[in-house]
Amino acid sequence: GQNIDQPTEMTATEGAIVQINCTYQTSGFNGLFWYQQHAGEAPTFLSYNVLDGLEEKGRFSSFLSRSKGYSYLLLKELQMKDSASYLCAVKSNGGGYNKLIFGAGTRLAVHP
Amino acid sequence: DAGITQSPRHKVTETGTPVTLRCHQTENHRYMYWYRQDPGHGLRLIHYSYGVKDTDKGEVSDGYSVSRSKTEDFLLTLESATSSQTSVYFCAISERVQNTRETQYFGPGTRLLVL
Numbered sequence A: 001g002q003n004i005d006q007p008t009e010m011t012a013t014e015g016a017i018v019q020i021n022c023t024y025q026t027s028g029f030n031g032l033f034w035y036q037q038h039a040g041e042a043p044t045f046l047s048y049n050v051l052d053g054l055e056e057k058g059r060f061s062s063f064l065s066r067s068k069g070y071s072y073l074l075l076k077e078l079q080m081k082d083s084a085s086y087l088c089a090v091k092s093n094g095g096g097y098n099k100l101i102f103g104a105g106t107r108l109a110v111h112p
Numbered sequence B: 001d002a003g004i005t006q007s008p009r010h011k012v013t014e015t016g017t018p019v020t021l022r023c024h025q026t027e028n029h030r031y032m033y034w035y036r037q038d039p040g041h042g043l044r045l046i047h048y049s050y051g052v053k054d055t056d057k058g059e060v061s062d063g064y065s066v067s068r069s070k071t072e073d074f075l076l077t078l079e080s081a082t083s084s085q086t087s088v089y090f091c092a093i094s095e096r097v098q099n100t101r102e103t104q105y106f107g108p109g110t111r112l113l114v115l
Helices: none
Strands: A003-005 A009-013 A018-025 A029-037 A044-049 A053-057 A060-065 A070-075 A084-092 A099-102 A106-111 B004-007 B010-013 B019-025 B031-038 B042-051 B054-057 B064-070 B073-078 B087-094 B110-114
Touching: A003 A084, A009 A018, A018 A029, A018 A084, A018 A106, A029 A060, A029 A070, A044 A053, A044 A060, A044 A070, A070 A084, A084 B042, A099 B042, B004 B087, B010 B019, B019 B031, B019 B087, B019 B110, B031 B064, B031 B073, B042 B064, B042 B073, B054 B064, B073 B087
Parallel strands: A009 A106, B010 B110
Antiparallel strands: A003 A018, A018 A070, A029 A044, A029 A084, A053 A060, A060 A070, A084 A099, A084 A106, B004 B019, B019 B073, B031 B042, B031 B087, B042 B054, B064 B073, B087 B110
16 A cells, blocks of 8 residues: 655744655655645645655755655754645656555644 | 646535535646645545546546546546545646656645535
């Protein structure tokens, strides 16, 4: 079967660093996405990993280990506006089409 | 921002009534998707389309049908709405499945309440 696990909730302090983990089991792995979703809004794309290693984009970085079925999203210099849900999604090429399988999301609360 | 709109944005309906949600894109993307989002479940794929008149089922397709008569429009129909279909529905689009960096872009969502 296909399964994606991530923590339900996390809290952090403004200015700090937080790491959100995601573990997955899936067939036909073809990449992993992280999306940010503010309450009541649509998910927006943050990062994409298909090879092992770290991808850095400003204050956000994403890491992937395909052998371990593991990824994390690292948020540095946290700001209040980073309070949102963070969705881990695995791309599966089963059937040849771009299907994304989403985790339930991690709700991050940033406090002053 | 990708040009994706959804209508209506909010809807309240009664059990047993038909409901149609519309997704409209201005990006000329080939692939379109309908998801539902519920607490504790994340986004789940209902149906998707890989071209005009080409559609296929996702993981939670029971009770839903779709149609795509034009590239820009993807309709989701609940033939006879049930309370279990109360949810937030998101449309998404993407292009070029051969490109592994292909990203799905989401519309603003439709909040549906079935009483």
